[in-house]
Amino acid sequence: MHSLVFIKQVPDAAQVRVDYNTGTLIREGVPAIINPYDTHAIEAAVQMKDKFGGIVSVLSMGPPMAEDALRKALSMGADKAYLLCDKVFAGSDTWATSYALWAGAQKIIQENGPVDIFWAGKQAIDGDTAQTGPGLATRLDIPLVTCAIKIVELNLEKSYIVVQRLIEGGFETLQVSIPCMITVEKELNTLRFSPLPDLIRAARSKIHLLNSSNVDIDPTKCGLKYSPTKVKRVFVPSKRERGEILDVNENNIASVLFEKLEPVLRKMNKL
Amino acid sequence: MRVSNIGEYKDVWVFIEHDCGKIEHVSLELLTKGCQLAKDIGCKVCAFSVGENVEGFSEKLAEYGAEKFYFIESPVLKEYRTEPYRDSLLYLIEKYKPEIILIGATTLGRDIAATLATKLNTGLTADTTALDIDFESETKNLLMTRPTFGGNLMAVIYCPDNRPQMSTVRPGVFQAIKNPVNIEKIREEFELSEDKIPKKILEKVKTDSDKVNLGFYDVIVAGGRGIEKKENIKLLVDLANILGGTWAVSRKVVQMGWAPYSRQVGQTGQTVHPKIYIAAGISGAIQHIAGMKSSEIIVAINKDPQAPIFDIATYGIIGDAVKILPRLTQYFGERLKAGGSNEKD
Numbered sequence A: 001m002h003s004l005v006f007i008k009q010v011p012d013a014a015q016v017r018v019d020y021n022t023g024t025l026i027r028e029g030v031p032a033i034i035n036p037y038d039t040h041a042i043e044a045a046v047q048m049k050d051k052f053g054g055i056v057s058v059l060s061m062g063p064p065m066a067e068d069a070l071r072k073a074l075s076m077g078a079d080k081a082y083l084l085c086d087k088v089f090a091g092s093d094t095w096a097t098s099y100a101l102w103a104g105a106q107k108i109i110q111e112n113g114p115v116d117i118f119w120a121g122k123q124a125i126d127g128d129t130a131q132t133g134p135g136l137a138t139r140l141d142i143p144l145v146t147c148a149i150k151i152v153e154l155n156l157e158k159s160y161i162v163v164q165r166l167i168e169g170g171f172e173t174l175q176v177s178i179p180c181m182i183t184v185e186k187e188l189n190t191l192r193f194s195p196l197p198d199l200i201r202a203a204r205s206k207i208h209l210l211n212s213s214n215v216d217i218d219p220t221k222c223g224l225k226y227s228p229t230k231v232k233r234v235f236v237p238s239k240r241e242r243g244e245i246l247d248v249n250e251n252n253i254a255s256v257l258f259e260k261l262e263p264v265l266r267k268m269n270k271l
Numbered sequence B: 001m002r003v004s005n006i007g008e009y010k011d012v013w014v015f016i017e018h019d020c021g022k023i024e025h026v027s028l029e030l031l032t033k034g035c036q037l038a039k040d041i042g043c044k045v046c047a048f049s050v051g052e053n054v055e056g057f058s059e060k061l062a063e064y065g066a067e068k069f070y071f072i073e074s075p076v077l078k079e080y081r082t083e084p085y086r087d088s089l090l091y092l093i094e095k096y097k098p099e100i101i102l103i104g105a106t107t108l109g110r111d112i113a114a115t116l117a118t119k120l121n122t123g124l125t126a127d128t129t130a131l132d133i134d135f136e137s138e139t140k141n142l143l144m145t146r147p148t149f150g151g152n153l154m155a156v157i158y159c160p161d162n163r164p165q166m167s168t169v170r171p172g173v174f175q176a177i178k179n180p181v182n183i184e185k186i187r188e189e190f191e192l193s194e195d196k197i198p199k200k201i202l203e204k205v206k207t208d209s210d211k212v213n214l215g216f217y218d219v220i221v222a223g224g225r226g227i228e229k230k231e232n233i234k235l236l237v238d239l240a241n242i243l244g245g246t247w248a249v250s251r252k253v254v255q256m257g258w259a260p261y262s263r264q265v266g267q268t269g270q271t272v273h274p275k276i277y278i279a280a281g282i283s284g285a286i287q288h289i290a291g292m293k294s295s296e297i298i299v300a301i302n303k304d305p306q307a308p309i310f311d312i313a314t315y316g317i318i319g320d321a322v323k324i325l326p327r328l329t330q331y332f333g334e335r336l337k338a339g340g341s342n343e344k345d
Helices: A036-052 A064-075 A094-112 A132-140 A196-204 A253-267 B025-041 B055-063 B082-096 B107-120 B230-243 B251-255 B321-335
Strands: A002-007 A009-011 A017-019 A024-026 A032-034 A055-061 A080-084 A117-121 A144-155 A160-167 A170-177 A180-184 A207-210 A230-235 B012-015 B045-051 B068-073 B100-104 B124-128 B130-133 B142-148 B153-158 B165-169 B184-188 B199-206 B219-223 B246-249 B276-280 B297-302 B315-318
Touching: A002 A036, A002 A064, A002 A094, A002 A132, A009 A064, A032 A036, A032 A064, A036 A055, A036 A117, A036 A144, A036 A180, A055 A064, A055 A094, A064 A080, A064 A196, A064 A207, A080 A094, A094 A132, A094 B107, A094 B124, A117 A132, A132 A144, A132 A180, A132 B082, A132 B107, A144 A170, A144 B082, A144 B107, A160 A180, A160 B107, A253 B276, A253 B297, A253 B315, A253 B321, B012 B025, B025 B045, B025 B100, B025 B130, B025 B165, B045 B055, B045 B082, B055 B068, B055 B184, B068 B082, B082 B107, B082 B184, B100 B107, B107 B124, B107 B165, B124 B142, B142 B165, B219 B230, B230 B246, B230 B276, B230 B321, B246 B251, B276 B321, B297 B321
Parallel strands: A002 A055, A002 A117, A055 A080, A080 A207, A117 A180, A144 A180, B012 B045, B012 B100, B045 B068, B068 B184, B100 B165, B124 B165, B219 B246, B219 B276, B276 B297, B297 B315
Antiparallel strands: A009 A032, A017 A024, A144 A160, A160 A170, A170 B199, A230 B153, B130 B142, B142 B153
C-alpha cells in the first residue's frame, strides 16, 4: 500500500515568547520541529507499512530548512521525501497551501503510484487552524476523517478502513472507503525511537525538491497574492498587569482572600 | 482574482449545529453576534442547517433573532458525516449566496468549515475571538481577529475579494442574548442517496456524561497539575459549589485522565471570562492563559512563586492548592449565602 503524509515544520510554540516592547515574536533560539501532530501521522503510516507492506511518501511545503523535518520523517521510517520549495508559495493561506500540496501530491502519485491513505496531523501548532487537512481531502475528492484516535481495521481488498475519531463529548467509529484522508490526534499511537541505521539512512537520503517548474501548478492560485484571506494587521494581546501577591499564612488565608473578593461577591448577590 | 459578482452576496448566515435534537449553544451565541453584524452592514441575519429533523428549531432560532431559516431534511443527514453535510449545505450556500458565514469552532464545525470553504473557493478564518465590520472598505469587509502562535500574537484577517467571508468562532466568546423576531422558514430539497455515501457510522459513544458549557458560569474554580491526584478534583467541586459556580481544569489534568475534555479551559479547550476565576495549582502555560485571561478577577494559588500564572493574577497566593482549597471552602461556606448557586440554563 502507498501512504502519503503531509507534514509541516513549525517553530516550537511552547518556546516562542513575545517582546512586549516591540510587539514582535522572539524567534531567535526557538528550535524548528515537525509539527507534533504530524509525527503521529508519520508513525501511523509507518505502522500500516509494517503490517501491509508498501511505501510511505512524505510531503512538506516550506523553506529549504524544512528538509530537516523531512529527514526526521525518513528516520521514522518514511521512504520518500518531497519538499515543495518555491518563492511562489510564500505567504500562502490554508486555501493556497492545500492547493499547492494537492499539486505536489499529484506529482508523487505519478512517480510512486496511487495513494491508499493520505495522512496529516489534526492541526499545526503555529497556526492552529486545522484547515489544511480538510482542504486537501476536498481537493483530492476523497472522504475525510478528522481527529482520529484509533485505527481499528484496514481491508485493502474491500477498500475500506475502520477508524475511531473524537467527536464532541465522546468518539465514533467510522467505516470509510479508501482512498481517504485521515488527520490524527496524538493519542493515535506512541512514537518509536529511530534506530541508528535509520538515522544514518535518513541523513544520506535525497530530499526531492518540487517547485513551480517541475510540478503542474497554476501560480495564480499560490502564495500571498492569490490567497483569499489577507492579514490586515497583527498585534500583541494586551498584557494583564501583575496583581498583588497576598501576604498570608495558613490561618488567615481564607479571610484575607474573602475580604478582597467581598465587593464583587456582593455585586453578584452571593452575600 | 476578485469574484466579479461580489455585490450579489447578501446577509449574514449562521450555521446551526445540533446534537440529539438540541441546538448547540455556540450557534445561538453566533446568532446574537450575527444580529449586530447584520445591523452594521444593513442586511438580515439568517440561520441555516441540515439534518433529519431540523424544522422544529425555527422557534428557538426566532427567539435569538434569526429572520430566516434555510434548511434541508433527509434521513441520510440523521448523523453528522462530512460529505453529505457538505454537499447539502453547499447547495443552500450556492443558491442563496450569503455574504458572511459564521460556524462554531467545535469539532464538527472545524470539520465542515474548511471543506465548505475549499469547495466555495473562498477564505476561512479559524477560531476568531472578535468580529468587526471595516466601515472604511467599500464592501464593508468582515474583520476577523484570531490568536496565533499559541495565543502570543493576535492577527486581524479579512477576505477582500472572495465571498462568502467565512469564520469559525470559539464557543463562549460571544454571549447569546434573546432578541425575538418573526422567522421565515425556507425548506429546500436536496437529493441524497445512502448508497453513495463513502462513510458508515458503526458506533457512537458519548463518554462525557457531563457536557458542560463553562461559559455559563460567573465563578470558575480550575485545577492544574498542582492538585496532585484525581481524587482532589473534589476540592475544586466543593469550592465551586459554595461559590455557586463550576469547576474546570487545565489541559494537563485532562491528559492525566483526571477530568474529561469537556472541563478543559484553554487554547484547545473552552474560552471563559467569568467574574472570578480561581486557578489552583495551574502554572499558567500560554495555551491555558489564552482561554481565561479576560476573566474579571483571577486568583492564582501555586507553590512556585515563579509560575507565570502570577503575572496575570489579580490576587496571588503562594502555597499548596491541595491544602488551601479546603480552607477556602470552609471559610467561604460560613460567610456566603447558603446554596448561593446561580447556575444559568
